[in-house]
Amino acid sequence: MALSQNIVDKLVRQEILVDELSDKELVQFCQIANLAYRAGKPIVSDQDYDFIYLVALKDRDPDNPLFKFIEPEGRAFSEEKVLLPEAMLSIDKAYSWDEISKWIERLEKSAMQIGLGLDAIQIKATPKLDGFAGFDDGNRLYTRGDGKKGSNISRVFERGLCVFNDAERGLGAGEIVIKKSYFEKYLAHSFEYPRNFQASLIKEKALDEQAQKAIIDKAALFVPFVQLPAWSGFVAELVTKFDQIIAQVLVMVDFDVDGVVFEVVNTDLKTQMGANRKFHRWQVAFKENKDKAQVKVLSVTPQVGRSGKITPVAELEPTLLSGATIVRATGHHYGLVKKQGLGMGSVVELTRSGLVIPKIISVLKPMPVDIPDNCPSCNKPLVWESDFxxxxxxxxxxxxxxxKMTYFFKILANNDGLGVATIEKLYAHDIRLVSQIYALNIEHLMVMGFGEKTSMNLINQLNRSVSEQVEDWRFLAAFGMHRMGLGNCENLLKSYYLNDIFDLNLEQITNIDGFAELTAQIIVQGLISIADEFNRLYRYGFNLETTLLTKNLQTLTNELFNKKVVFTGKMSHSRDDMKKHAKSIGIKVSTTISAKTDYLVIGDKTGQKKIQDAEKFGVVVMIEADYLSKI
Ligand SMILES: [Zn+2]
Structure with missing residues (x-):
């Protein structure tokens, strides 16, 4: 059930927009792009990949399991995975000064919590190498793998690879890189990207002459991050001289660099900020997309969304930008089109902040705009609702x-083949509701002109979407009610059972944390509008996971529910993970011990101070194993 090559090609050529992908297709695309990258044959630029993976997917589905893992590196190696001496996390990325300043706000907040003066926060900036990540413990060299386990690639050192600046082995995390000037002079004719060459250094087969020579010439190197030249200064300087610092750091080394890594120097602050599953919070990589183009707008086409909103799409003079030809870009809404003068013949400045979302930065030469009077689909007169x-x-x-029908199957995300093309064909045969689609059989589909094999496949997919388990909130969100995206649906079904929500009154919904009165009103109206179709579909017996039941079961079996717990010391799991899990099952987690604390859970190397505090306040102390057995 792999994503079809056709879709991948279309995405790369930007003939379809990322919005048109289902969540599942988006995930699959990320996986394919990831594999291609690791094999040294990237199908999209790094910026595009970062964007689609970290921005588009995160936005669409922040809980996607993909985010629980670091993008695996070195998948091309079949060898056995070994445990890394220490976990190698990824680096969080920022694409604008705005995002960097938000990171600075977070570190200032953490600094205040530990009483560190804002003028004492020290920052280090280093070039972000675009090489092949590894960890050198002095004995072996490992690939990053999944961040916890990697492959042993010590053979690269056995082949004579040197450490940058002739430093000794054992300096920890770094990257295998090739000098840029050397690559351009000797290797560019045989390798498309430096990454292809870097990958060839690690391969299990014997090295070819070119690779051996690059190692002897010390052009191919292992660069431990601690060896990198750096800018360092205080946070105030970073704020005032950001652009200068970026410009300075980007040219510090003769290696391919795809950004600048900023990190906190103060040890206490680093400890305070800690890490999540994927990133250290005290570190961020700034990546900039410098490619821009001035492009002429051929026309602006209105497109109708499922809610009736008309989206202007600018058809552009085909333009090569960051390695792909761009032909369309969204104008977001007609209010903006009017304000900017995005009309036929206007000239826009375009960038590619993402693979399939070319972004119009500004309209350089405005032209009169053409606001459609009638709907391009039904020809009824259009109306303005604020900017829309x-x-x-x-x-x-x-x-x-x-x-709406397409949206249902896209959100349900446990089916294939029920995309817009299929739905359009069904519409042409008088299908108007999702419940009507579920009532179809193979004969009906064949009468409509679907082939026998396609018809069978569609019926199989419909059956599968019913039998494969989905969360009840995903099912509810698939109805596409206003203000009822995945997040709000989950929130609602954490408090009420799916069958009960149709009887809720305004007050009951407003009482749920996170719903203001206006939203509650919209939800009540929305539920009334979908009730009939919901009942028709519900009868098909979808295999729904009941959110409230799962939550209740966890709290019922958990004697620490609602208790205040402090974790300290080194645990077998990351402390952040433990805290997150504890919160998810209704335990109140805090960082300092007080008279209100119920339990202190201790790992290895717990400071005496914490235990004394616990005794002072009469807090029960338990070891990690006891804690785990209680939950
Ligand atoms: Zn219409």
Whole structure:
């Protein structure tokens, strides 16, 4: 059930937008792009990959299991995985000064919590190498693998690879890189990207002559991060001289660099900020997309969304930018189009902050805009709702009906083949509701002109979508109610069972944390509007995971529910993970011991001070194993 090559190609060529992918397709695309990258044959630029993976996917599905793992490196190696001497986390990324300043705000907040003056926060900036990550413990060299286990690639050192600046072995994390000037002079004719060459150094087969020579010439090197030249200074300087610092650091080394890594120097502050599963919070990589182009707008086409919102899409003069030809970009909404003068013949400045979302930065030469009077799908007059141009013919507008049905299967995300093309064909045969689709059989589909094999496949996919378990909130979100995305649906179903939500009144919804009164009103109306279709679909017996039940079971079997717990010392799991898990099952986690604390959970190397505090306040002390057995 791999993502079809066709979709991958179309994405790379930007013939379809990332919005048009289902969550599942998006995940699959990330996996494919990742594999291709690791094999040294990237299909998209790093910026695009980072964007689609870290921005688009995170935005769409922040809880996707992909984020629990660090993008695996060195998948091309089949050898057995060995435990890394220490976990190698990824680096969080920022693409704008805005994001960097948010990071600075977070570190200032943490500094205040430990009483560190803001003028005492020290920052170090180093070039972010675009090489092959490894960890050198002095004995062996490991690939980063999944961040916890990697492959043993010590053979690279046996082949004569030197450490940068002739330093000794054992300096920890770093990257295998090739000098840029050397690559351009000797290798560029045989390798498309330095990464392909870097990968060839590590391969199990004997090295070819070129690779051996690069090692002897000390052009191919292992660069431990601690060896990198750096800018260092106080946080105030970073704020005032950001652009200068970036410019300075980017050219510090003769290696491929794809950004600048900022990190906190103060040890206490680093400890205070800690890490999540993927990143150290005291570190961030700034990556900039410098590629821009001035592009002429050929026309602006209105597209109708499932809610009736009309989105302007700018058709552009085909332009090569960051390695792909761009032909379209979204104008977001007609209010903006009007304000910016995004009309036929206008000239825009374009960048590619993402693979399939070319971004219009500004309109350089405005032209009169063409605001459509009628819906391009149903031809009914359009109306303005604040900045948005809307088709309010919600019941009969083909684009909206098709959009809603497509959305259902996209959000459910446990089916294939029920994309927009299939739904359009069903629409042409008078199908208007998802429940009507579930009532179809193979014969019906064949009468509509689907082939026998396709019909069978579609029925299989419909059956699969019913039998494969999905969360009840995902099922509810698939109905596409206003203000009822995945997050709000989950929040609602953490408090009420799916069958009960249709009887809720305004007050009951407002009482749930996170729902303001206006949202609650919209939810009540939305539920009334979907009730009939919900009941028809519900009867098909979807295999739904009951969120509230799962939550109740966890709290019922957990004697620490609602108790205040402090964790300290080195645990077998990362302390952050333990805290997160504890919170998820209703334990109140805090960092300091007080009279209100119920339990102190201790790992190895716990400071005496904490235990004395616990005794002072009469807090029960337990070891990690006891804690784990209680939950
Ligand atoms: Zn319409």
């Amino acid at each position: 141009l809307m088709c309010i013919n919600h019941k009969n507008c083909p684009a909206q009906i098709i959009g």
